[in-house]
Amino acid sequence: EAGVAQSPRYKIIEKRQSVAFWCNPISGHATLYWYQQILGQGPKLLIQFQNNGVVDDSQLPKDRFSAERLKGVDSTLKIQPAKLEDSAVYLCASSSRLSPTDYTQYFGPGTRLLVL
């Protein structure tokens, strides 16, 4: 079974530029998550999708971050414009059910973003 795929693995941009990350979850997984992991901290959930609908985006900075999962499969996370504090690893995860009591989140390798 193929795991969660993410691209690119690394990205370096200058502040105020735009950047997009792509995630392809495990086949058949309805729930998809985007996390931000700043160096030295644990992951912070940005947004959670169930199929192509948003379940929770309360921690997504909507003035500069956007995410979509149009066909309920792969997803794109965009930052526009980027700030220095956006430097982090962006992790994508997927699971087959919404409840944490009967599911396991599978994480991708992450995209490491450096904003100069």
Add this chain to the structure above:
Amino acid sequence: AQSVTQLGSHVSVSEGALVLLRCNYSSSVPPYLFWYVQYPNQGLQLLLKYTSAATLVKGINGFEAEFKKSETSFHLTKPSAHMSDAAEYFCAVSPGGGSYIPTFGRGTSLIVHP
């Protein structure tokens, strides 16, 4: 709101020694608790989870954790450390009652000496 405190950003043990990684949580409702492991340049992998069943939870790779409500703790242990256990470990809490947004601790780096 829930929170997680992992005591010690780094824990160093000798190969074959007991591993103990500490996690304390706060939650206004009965929580779900998780331990994840992250190897360099990889995503997180679930080690084990507590979901209000047995208080002693066994996970993969010989790890286990015990939920202690009175101490609000969920410490991770392994009887004998292997070199391959060297990684970053994260404790996470997710409240019940229909909200599944997890909060992660800052992580503990496990160093295993030969």
